[in-house]
Amino acid sequence: MRAKTKAKSSKPNYTIREKAYQYIQSRIASGDLPSGGAISELLLAKELGSSRTPVREAISQLVSEGLLEQTPNRGTVVVQLTREDIVDLYELREALEVYVIAKVTREHLPVEDIKRLELLSNGILALVNELDATGEPYLNTEQMQRFITADRGFHTLLMAFSFNPRIRKVVDETRLLIRIFAMRRLGYGAEKLRKIHGQHAAIIAAIVSEDPALAVQRLAEHIQISRQERLDEFDRNRRASTIERSYSDLNL
């Protein structure tokens, strides 16, 4: 097995630039800065109590990571994913995750690593039990947060086993974009959670039985299901906002 990769990304970074980066990203993630909304360097600088310079640099970075979009001499806006963007992002994810799981499965993953995957997977099962116990139909916000952490952790850990920081970085950025812009997922019920847990468990089983083709097939399917959900959501939102717009058109 490959040695643990050098930790070159250890940047405590007390720079204002980094603070600006965190600040802007969190405001995008929270939906505070809406998709398609304009970004004002001056305003952000004021809010941060800094000059425009570090804000500009943070914006540059966010542009290169795909969260913002810039047109010269015009300005910067929060990216607005199209339907095709979602498809493209999921393809990218699928290509890389599938590659990694094939590699990982071929290379005989240590038992303790399998255990860690199962732990994360069981976190989802725990949420199912909570729902069953309380009788609530859907996850509340805090539980939803735990679900996202567990689900994300599962995939992140799987990617970590590739020992390829570059693949990891691309997948992380891809997942970030999807999460921020194509995911307002609400109302996860016990049934859906059970399905997802089942998929994760099936993937782990395929890894344990050292069947790369099966692992690939199951992970690909898992991702494609997730993709379809995002697309359905996107279509629903678009239909909704189109209707909304029609109404406001009538008001003119």
Added chain:
Amino acid sequence: MRAKTKAKSSKPNYTIREKAYQYIQSRIASGDLPSGGAISELLLAKELGSSRTPVREAISQLVSEGLLEQTPNRGTVVVQLTREDIVDLYELREALEVYVIAKVTREHLPVEDIKRLELLSNGILALVNELDATGEPYLNTEQMQRFITADRGFHTLLMAFSFNPRIRKVVDETRLLIRIFAMRRLGYGAEKLRKIHGQHAAIIAAIVSEDPALAVQRLAEHIQISRQERLDEFDRNRRASTIERSYSDLNL
């Protein structure tokens, strides 16, 4: 088939920042700024006749693209790929290219697109003929350039058929890094060219016969062979520079 994607990346960009970006990148690509060498904002600004500001922004972008490496309050250096970096980069390429060729092959590529691939592939064959005709054992610089163009074009075109600009971007950046830092390939002879052409032709054949698995296998092998060459080259260089260093150590 998917519609042609919107051309959002059309930036003529007369900004100094963009000039600085081009300038620095070309100096890295030419080997003028050596791997591991320090980057001076002030010096580059002077050379460009500009201030540090646009240079800084260009540097930021190059950092995010992986050509430069930055440590806060210390400075910026041209990235120096390790052996593992090369392995990682080739894995990334393989994951994405393999995914794309599978997709493309399944989707029945139009004849004219196949023709375009063949055209590029034949460009390599033409070089073989030139070598045979002139009796030269190896490609000269100009021919080498044409080979790189043809070889790169083949893969780029293949990726273009995916109609996924995000995958294309990642592959492009990956290939750029490999080309700049892990490729000082010289002395390509007729035999090597024939092999590469054969591999390309075999890949095209697999696409034509609409056999995704075969196409995948052949492309993967093609990439892995290239990877091995880079690694061998890397090891040779390292051995050479190690010996060199031993000598200079003796001189102390």
Added chain:
DNA sequence: TGTCTACATATTGAATACAAAAAATCTACG
């Protein structure tokens, strides 16, 4: 001679100032 501290120098990070371009507003004219 070796090491530690103080000072000098260089370089990055950030703030401010200025210029140029685009957007918004206003005005004159049809």
Added chain:
DNA sequence: CGTAGATTTTTTGTATTCAATATGTAGACA
């Protein structure tokens, strides 16, 4: 009224200045 053009305002792009941090060096002292 509406529109074309001019003017004002805003915003981006660039230059310059200032501050903080790190590096290099010289000299004092053990």
